[in-house]
Amino acid sequence: MKDDDTQTLRDRIEQLEAALAAASAGELDAVVLQDGHTVTYSEASAERPYRLMVEQMAEGALTLDEVTGRILYSNAAFAGMTGRLLERLLGRRFAELVDPVHAEAARELVAGVRPTRRDLELVRADGQALPVAASAVSVEGPAGRVRCLVISDLRERRRTERLRRSERELRDEARRTEEFIAMLGHELRNPLAPIRHAAELLTEATLTSEQLQTLQATIVRQTAHLKRLVDDLLDIARVTRGSLKLDRRPIDLRETVDAALEAARSLFTPRGRTLEVVLPAEPLEVVVDGVRLTQVVTNLLSNAAKFTDQGGHVLLAVDTDGGDVRIIVEDDGRGIEPEALSTVFDPFVRAAAVRGDSMGGLGLGLALVKRVVALHEGSVDVASGGSGQGTRFVVKLPRAPAGSTEEDAVRAVSARARPGGPGRGDTQRLSVASIDDAVARATTASQSGASEPEASSEVPHRVLVCDDNADAAEMVALLVQSRGHLAEVSATGTDALARAEAMRPSFVLLDIGLPDMSGYDVARRLRGISGLDDTVIVALTGYGQDSDRTAALEAGCDLHLVKPVTGERLFEALRTRRARQDPPTT
Amino acid sequence: MTLPSQHNETRYRVRLYVAGNSPRSQGAIRTVARVCEQLRADEIDLEIIDVYQQVERVRADRVFAVPMLVRVQPGPMRSMIGGLSHDENVISTLGLELEPEPRGPP
Numbered sequence: 263m264k265d266d267d268t269q270t271l272r273d274r275i276e277q278l279e280a281a282l283a284a285a286s287a288g289e290l291d292a293v294v295l296q297d298g299h300t301v302t303y304s305e306a307s308a309e310r311p312y313r314l315m316v317e318q319m320a321e322g323a324l325t326l327d328e329v330t331g332r333i334l335y336s337n338a339a340f341a342g343m344t345g346r347l348l349e350r351l352l353g354r355r356f357a358e359l360v361d362p363v364h365a366e367a368a369r370e371l372v373a374g375v376r377p378t379r380r381d382l383e384l385v386r387a388d389g390q391a392l393p394v395a396a397s398a399v400s401v402e403g404p405a406g407r408v409r410c411l412v413i414s415d416l417r418e419r420r421r422t423e424r425l426r427r428s429e430r431e432l433r434d435e436a437r438r439t440e441e442f443i444a445m446l447g448h449e450l451r452n453p454l455a456p457i458r459h460a461a462e463l464l465t466e467a468t469l470t471s472e473q474l475q476t477l478q479a480t481i482v483r484q485t486a487h488l489k490r491l492v493d494d495l496l497d498i499a500r501v502t503r504g505s506l507k508l509d510r511r512p513i514d515l516r517e518t519v520d521a522a523l524e525a526a527r528s529l530f531t532p533r534g535r536t537l538e539v540v541l542p543a544e545p546l547e548v549v550v551d552g553v554r555l556t557q558v559v560t561n562l563l564s565n566a567a568k569f570t571d572q573g574g575h576v577l578l579a580v581d582t583d584g585g586d587v588r589i590i591v592e593d594d595g596r597g598i599e600p601e602a603l604s605t606v607f608d609p610f611v612r613a614a615a616v617r618g619d620s621m622g623g624l625g626l627g628l629a630l631v632k633r634v635v636a637l638h639e640g641s642v643d644v645a646s647g648g649s650g651q652g653t654r655f656v657v658k659l660p661r662a663p664a665g666s667t668e669e670d671a672v673r674a675v676s677a678r679a680r681p682g683g684p685g686r687g688d689t690q691r692l693s694v695a696s697i698d699d700a701v702a703r704a705t706t707a708s709q710s711g712a713s714e715p716e717a718s719s720e721v722p723h724r725v726l727v728c729d730d731n732a733d734a735a736e737m738v739a740l741l742v743q744s745r746g747h748l749a750e751v752s753a754t755g756t757d758a759l760a761r762a763e764a765m766r767p768s769f770v771l772l773d774i775g776l777p778d779m780s781g782y783d784v785a786r787r788l789r790g791i792s793g794l795d796d797t798v799i800v801a802l803t804g805y806g807q808d809s810d811r812t813a814a815l816e817a818g819c820d821l822h823l824v825k826p827v828t829g830e831r832l833f834e835a836l837r838t839r840r841a842r843q844d845p846p847t848t
Numbered sequence: 849m850t851l852p853s854q855h856n857e858t859r860y861r862v863r864l865y866v867a868g869n870s871p872r873s874q875g876a877i878r879t880v881a882r883v884c885e886q887l888r889a890d891e892i893d894l895e896i897i898d899v900y901q902q903v904e905r906v907r908a909d910r911v912f913a914v915p916m917l918v919r920v921q922p923g924p925m926r927s928m929i930g931g932l933s934h935d936e937n938v939i940s941t942l943g944l945e946l947e948p949e950p951r952g953p954p
Contacts, residue, residue, distance in 0.1 A: 313868055317901055325869055327878055334877050335869040338901055349905070352866075352896035353881035405871035405878075405933075 322413030324356065328400065331356045331372040340413055343394065345387035356411075361385050371398045372409055381416065393417060442624075449491055449624055453484035494626040497557075498609055501633040507808075508551040508637055515546040515555075515580055515587060522559035523578070529567035530576070537563075540579040548587055548659055554634045555659075561627035562591040562655050569653065570595030582661070586640075589657040598646040598653055606644055607632040635659070723747045723836060724765055728758040728784065729773035729802070738771060741829050747836070755779040759787055767797055769836055772819070774803040774810075782817035789818035798840045802827060860892040861921035862942060864932070867914045868900045875933035876915040883938045892942075917941050 316323045322340025324333055333354050341348040344359050360368040364382035371378050377399045384392040393416040398409050460477040463469065469477075500506040519541060530537045548555075559578070566576045570593045579590040598606060609629035635642045640659035646652065725742045729735035730753050739749040750765060752758035755776045762770060770788060774781035785799050800821040801814035814822040821835055864880050866873030877896055884892045899906045899914050909918070918927040919942050928941040 313900065316869070325874065327874075330878075330882075332878065332881055334874040335898070348901060349895040349897050352898065353864075353877050353894060403871050403874070405875045408874065 321415075322394075322411070324411040324413065325401075326356050326372055326398075326409045326411060328372060328407050328409045331368075334408060343386075343392055343413065343415060344384055345390075359384050361391060367396075371396050371411060374398065374409075375400050384413075393420065395419075446495075446624060450488065453488045456480050457484045491624060494624055494630065497630055498626045498633075501630065501637075502609075505807075506634075506637065508554060510549050510551050510638075512547050512549050513552045515548050515550075515589075516541050518550070518552055518555045519559055519578065519580055519589070521552075521556040522563060525556070525560045526563035526567065529564055534572040535567060535570050536575045538575065538577045540577070540581075542580060542582070546580065546582070546587060548661060550638055550659065551634075555638070558631045558634050558657060559589060559591070561631050562589075562657070565627055565655075566591050566593040566595065566653070569593065569597075583658065585661055586658045587661055589659075590654065591657075592652065592654040594652040596653075597649050597651040598644070599649055600646075603644055603646060607642070631655075631657070723768040725749045725769045725771065725836070726752065726758060726762055726765060726767040727771045728752040728755070728776070728781070729771075730754065730775070730777050731773070734773075738827075738832070741832060742771075742836070745833060745836075753777075755781070755784040758784055759791075762788055762794065762797070763791055766793060770797060770799045771832075772799055772801055774801055774814070782813055782819075785814070785817040785819050796840050798835075798838050800835050800838075859922065860888060860919065860942065862892055862894045863909065863918045863920060864894070864896045865899055865906070865909070865911045865914045865916045865918070866896060868898055872930075872933070873898075873915055876917070879933050879935060880917060880938050883935055883942075883944070887939070887944050919943065 317337050319337070320339055322343050323335075323337040324340055325335035326332065327334055333352055333356055336348060336351050338348060341351050344351065356372055357365060357368045361383040364380075367380040367382040371380055371382075377397070379395065379397045381393065381395050384394055386392055395414045395416055396411050397414075398411045401408055401410050457480070460481045463477055464474075497506070519539070523537075523539065527537075529535075563576070563578065570576055574593060574595050576595075577590070577592045579588075579592075581588050581590075607628050609626055632642055635657055638659050640657060642655060642657045645654045645656075723742075725739075725747050727735050727738045727742070727749055729738065729751075732751075732753065735751045735753065739751050742749040750761055750767075752761050755778050758770070758772070761767075770785075772781045772784055776784065781801060781803075785801070788794055788797065788799060798821070799819045800823060801817075801819040802823050802825055803810055803814070811822045820840055821838060823831060823835060827835075862880075862884065864876060866876055881894070881896070884894050897905045897909075899911060905911075913929045915932050916927060916929045917932055917938060918925065926941055926943065928937060931937045
């Protein structure tokens with residue numbers, strides 16, 4: 263027993279000696295003092311790393327009095343966030359540093375007992391707002407309970423979030439583009455099959471004339487559809503590039519609506535949908551691009567027809583609303599879910615069409631509507647009660663002030679009087695305008711000729727068709743021959759020039775994209791051949807831009823037609839007479 | 849009610865030196881900030897200095913123990929070390945009880 267006591271004592275003394283040696287060598291972290299249940303550590307170095315961590319961390323660290331919210335401790339990072347000196351920050355109330363809008367969040371952080379997280383904005387000394395995330399816990403200490411806060415600057419996180427969001431948007435866009443290309447391939451292929459089939463069937467010797475008519479109608483319909491798709495694509499590209507120019511003239515809005523109704527009527531008649539039209543009794547003059555506005559109304563009607571089932575109703579109404587005119591297209595069809603409303607005007611967004619609707623689209627119709635209306639300084643709004651509740655589109659266009667109307671009218675007239683002048687519109691109208699010009703320049707017969715659908719009394723012409731696409735050239739030649747004219751075909755510019763010299767054609771139908779030289783060059787050289795003074799040169803191109811047309815006319819072409827050219831337009835062109843140097847007779 | 853600021857006409861220049869987040873430092877800040885705010889908010893320019901994070905101030909102001917309260921102005925300089933969790937110590941160190949003006953609202 264006594265030996266044990268001695269041993270214990272000796273052990274304790276050895277322990278103390280070791281501790282003293284370590285202490286004098288500076289190797290002790292802490293001396294542990296035990297008084298009843300309380301354990302304290304007398305030496306600061308054990309806790310120093312924690313203090314340094316708080317002092318040096320990037321987040322703000324605060325200790326607040328839980329009653330008054332006074333700042334009892336702050337690290338340098340938080341002082342930096344507030345733009346204040348540390349010695350001016352201690353003792354202040356936390357709420358003084360918080361945007362009053364977030365006072366409630368500040369109060370919850372200070373007064374809560376449970377761990378609390380809140381986002382709020384600090385007001386820096388320079389008045390700037392700083393978005394932060396704050397996280398608070400209660401800590402019980404010898405001097406009472408305090409709230410300890412960690413404050414994170416949200417600017418960096420917000421920047422990261424913004425970057426992530428735009429990255430996501432870019433990815434979405436890339437995905438949409440891929441989907442669109444897939445859809446585009448599909449949509450373009452759809453009409454090709456029936457055309458191909460019709461073409462194959464045409465070789466059958468046993469076809470009745472009724473069957474032949476069906477084949478012909480199919481091809482015409484499918485070609486028209488293809489053309490619509492391509493036009494939509496070109497239009498959206500033009501609008502996106504900002505190269506779409508409006509040709510604004512004063513017109514009666516009712517005419518525009520009539521033209522759109524004509525174009526869209528076929529969508530309604532065979533499908534058991536009712537179309538009601540409400541137009542003002544008086545002319546409603548607006549200064550707009552009539553062709554483009556017709557397209558707007560057509561697209562809205564086509565959209566309404568697509569998403570209205572059998573037995574549905576579509577209303578087209580035009581009225582005035584203060585200084586605006588309104589075009590309203592309303593249906594009681596499938597409607598649009600609220601979350602989809604914001605994207606209906608985005609390009610390539612396409613809802614599943616009504617079943618059995620083989621004539622899909624590229625999802626560009628409404629995107630074009632929005633952009634064309636915007637170019638007119640107007641707006642288009644969409645409203646829907648949701649699925650099955652119908653949809654209502656309202657286009658608003660400003661009624662032009664009287665002064666500008668007059669000016670535009672004058673400009674429109676002068677533009678008409680100057681054939682070939684730049685600054686005119688776009689594809690479709692261009693080809694129409696070209697014919698207008700040609701009519702104006704024609705010396706005789708064009709007016710009466712143009713009004714006669716069947717020109718069996720026409721003089722037979724010698725027509726040279728120059729196109730490297732053999733199918734296209736052959737089809738044009740056949741069409742020309744079907745009206746009793748003579749036609750020859752050339753696949754290259756060189757061949758065309760040689761043939762022209764030999765056959766002295768009254769018309770040359772000239773493709774611009776030839777393998778050996780451009781159609782413009784062919785036209786220029788044709789004009790250098792003597793004896794071809796009366797030859798009418800018609801440029802046929804896939805491009806309808808102003809610049810293309812100007813280039814064609816400058817090269818010596820008399821007409822510029824955009825492909826695909828219908829037989830009717832081709833025959834109309836063949837009634838053109840070349841203008842001599844003298845001005846056209848009126 | 850806001851804390852004193854140096855923009856106002858200050859009659860008192862007061863410094864409180866504390867050691868980080870320690871309970872005694874917290875108690876001193878609670879008491880000194882409250883007393884200053886309640887008695888002479890507009891007249892007192894109060895700085896509270898954390899000796900851990902502002903070592904340069906410790907050297908410049910010759911601090912040798914914390915928490916320490918110093919009245920720099922008006923002179924002569926008066927200071928008190930420890931015991932700063934009690935209102936009366938703070939009030940007497942700052943000499944605020946000698947002022948004839950009536951106290952502000954509690």
